[in-house]
Amino acid sequence: MTGHVPVLRLGDVLLVTLQGDLHDSTAQQLQQDLAETISSSGARGVVIDISGVEIVDSFLGRVLAEIAGQTELLAARTVVVGMRPAVAITLVELGLTLPGVHTALSTEVAMELLAEHAPSHRYGGLRRESL
Template sequence: MTAPTPLAGSPAAVPVLALGDTLLVSLQGELHDRTAEQLQQDIAHRVARSAATGVVIDVSGVDAVDSFLGRVIAEIAAHTRLLAGRTVLCGMGPAVAITLVEFGLTLPGVLTALDVERAFELLRQDALAAVPGGGAGCT
């Protein structure tokens, strides 16, 4: 595991942890637009530089989302997918889920999981399925 990397030039930086070939981002509280945009750029650069194959975005610390944050999450997933990675959104509470549906945000390409542990398991299963014969006989 590498140390968290704060976003450059932002006092309210969102740390991005590298855990093997997966980046973990834990959103806490309200995320301002500029910080969300910087996070989006930082993750795209980190995925490209590190060849990360997965990004887990934990929103368990977020009480509410707006349409801008929803769009940023969708764009993070799109960038990650273009760089041959997968994005899992986890820890979503009912209020966040309801808000995303009310905004009509479908978040294409974003997998969902109940918690971080299940998100990592989902990425592991996805990676095994992508390898020819990788899922056969594996536990």
């Protein structure tokens, strides 16, 4: 995968579809694009579809974990969808735990998961109700 990875906005969720190999510069640009878009839009979640990825190596695993960490710091969640059984086996064999990354079997389930865990507050911290 070379060049730019499109980030689509579906309401307050961002959707990214990865196809093929992810190169260093593309991964870095994707991380920057996601952080800027979350910050400017107030998105509450990122869904990353990896169904087009044949092989997940330690590099892609690290990129997914970094995206999840960045997303969490910006008060959003990351859900990875489209993981093939062989990819899941490879991740386990490599010992990659992907902290902060949630998984779902489909984009629809990911959207439901994000809706269930939507924060009741956004910018500015906790909201206090007056008595």
